Amino acid sequence: MPALETGVLPLIATAVLAYLLGSVPFGMVMARVFGLGDLRAIGSGNIGATNVLRTGNKLAAFLTLLCDAAKGGVAVLIARAALGTDAAQVAALCAFLGHLYPVWLGFRGGKGVATFLGVQLALDWRIGLACCGTWLAVAVLTRYSSLSALVAAGTSTLWALLLGRPDVSLLALLLTALVFVRHRDNIGRLTRGEESRIGGGKS
Numbered sequence: 001m002p003a004l005e006t007g008v009l010p011l012i013a014t015a016v017l018a019y020l021l022g023s024v025p026f027g028m029v030m031a032r033v034f035g036l037g038d039l040r041a042i043g044s045g046n047i048g049a050t051n052v053l054r055t056g057n058k059l060a061a062f063l064t065l066l067c068d069a070a071k072g073g074v075a076v077l078i079a080r081a082a083l084g085t086d087a088a089q090v091a092a093l094c095a096f097l098g099h100l101y102p103v104w105l106g107f108r109g110g111k112g113v114a115t116f117l118g119v120q121l122a123l124d125w126r127i128g129l130a131c132c133g134t135w136l137a138v139a140v141l142t143r144y145s146s147l148s149a150l151v152a153a154g155t156s157t158l159w160a161l162l163l164g165r166p167d168v169s170l171l172a173l174l175l176t177a178l179v180f181v182r183h184r185d186n187i188g189r190l191t192r193g194e195e196s197r198i199g200g201g202k203s
Helices: 008-022 026-033 049-053 058-082 085-100 113-123 125-142 145-154 156-162 166-182 184-192
Strands: none
Touching: 008 058, 008 085, 026 049, 026 058, 049 058, 058 085, 058 113, 085 113, 085 166, 113 125, 113 145, 113 166, 125 145, 125 156, 145 156, 145 166, 145 184, 156 166, 166 184
16 A cells, blocks of 8 residues: 555545445446346346346447446546545545445445456556456456456456556455455356356356
8 A cells, every 4th residue: 555645534535536436337327328228127137338238239338338447547547636646546446346336226236347447547557458458368268257357356466566566456455355255156156167158148
């Protein structure tokens, strides 16, 4: 973690605002804009881009992916510009928590992959690109979206250390733990050989 140089009240304000931004359910928004129905009653019931794609609307899925990543990245960039690196890390964590546990949806949110990548890109574009590349490589090799997310998150701390950013390694570890928690059902299906591949069913 970086040295805490920002006052307590600004950090609390950063945490609240980042959480509220992160909790905007763009998957639900896109489903409504494109007339796709209640996303929570489709496929896996998840509010992320993967489930939006199951509706067959690729544009809606792409926009969901973009917006879910952007809300995390924007929270980090604004916090860093306004207050500093310590606030940026607080914003990253809270925006991520907002996506996972949005107040607007009874704290039942998405699995956080796009938002995770968005905050990593904003914290350090090199780490973000490394995580994106890891996701893509695993996805191409295995066609498991969930496994790709788990490996990308699981290697983020290693990428942070290798790229000379030990100050973000603890945050990367915490975000990774949250990704694994949100993917616990997927992990169970992967271990049983029941997980659907990209282009298949639930994920």
